[in-house]
Amino acid sequence: MKSIPIQELSKQTGITVRTLRYYDQIGLLIPAAKTPGKHRIYSDDELKKLQQIQFLKRLGFSLQEISDMISNPEWNWSTSLMNQLDFVLNEQKKLNQMESALRAVLHSIAVEGETSWDVIQKLIHLSGRDPSLKHSLRQQMFEKREVELLNLLPNMNSTDPDSLEWIALLGQLKRRMQDGPDSPDVQRIVRRMDEKRLEVFEDEDPFVDKLWEIRKSRAQSEQMGLYPIEDELLQFMEQAFEIYVLQKDKKQVEEGETT
Incomplete structure (x- = not known):
């Protein structure tokens, strides 16, 4: 031995x-x-x-x-391993939920510019919504084809590049509100937002308009499970887009007159 x-x-x-x-x-x-x-x-x-x-x-x-x-030589290995696999899968699901929640907090900080219990409270309230209410409202407000488009919206819990850029742009816009909706920096941000809109939702103006009206309604936005954005920022964004569209139309007219 x-x-x-x-x-x-x-x-x-x-x-x-x-x-x-x-x-x-x-x-x-x-x-x-x-x-x-x-x-x-x-x-x-x-x-x-x-x-x-x-x-x-x-x-x-x-x-x-x-x-x-x-x-124990008669131990039931199959049962033990299956039970352990179920446990691991459940723990994995919990960890994925924790990861998603942590990303949501980090991304909300990117938008809000700071962390506070007000920000956390938004996410707590949002996560507490009944998923069936969100699904029901989507079915009521949108056509079947449009419901599929909703899956292309940016997600606060996601790490995909499009969502991350939308989050960054929204945070930049909020931090420049004091500059006014017609400031060059704000208009640059809005232009990029419009470019991203066209990349995903070109020729979908009715859908985008409908979604924007829902976004401006705090109650409907909440039921849809959209991240809560302050009314002040939404109004500022709308003003900035109106200026952007006017300037864009004016430029197109001027270019048309010179051709």
Whole structure:
């Protein structure tokens, strides 16, 4: 029988001496023998068992579960593994929800320019909405084809480039409200917003107009599950777009007169 001192076993497996001693105390991994000086000695059998313990720990099983599994020759492995898989999938779902919530908070800070309980409260209120109400309103307000277009809207929980750019543009617009809707910087932001609108919703003006009217209604916007934007910012955005459209039309007329 090969003799492996505890220090050597720790070195081979990466398990600390303290952990190996604990495994001995709880009866999970008892050494093959002890020296007269009480030093623990392990054999290849304990090494193999320790590898089994490490593998099961990586699968997420508790030490008590591992002890039951490796000590019972009639253990139902299929049931245990299926139960553990269900547990992992549920935990994964919770982690995905946490990730989504964290991204929403970070993106709301990008829009609001600061973090506060007011911002957090918006997200809490938004997440508490009944999904069936959102679905019902979408079916009432939009045609079937338009409902599909709603999936192309920017999402506060998303990391796709389009959503991130929309979030950044909205944050920039809010921070420049004091400059006035006709300022060059504001008009530059609005121009990019219009370019992005055309990239996704070109020839969909009725849909965009309908969505904008819903956005301006706090109640309908909330029911739709849209991120709450202050009335002041919505009004400013509308003023800036009106100026942008007038300037765009004027430029097109002037270019038409010169051709």
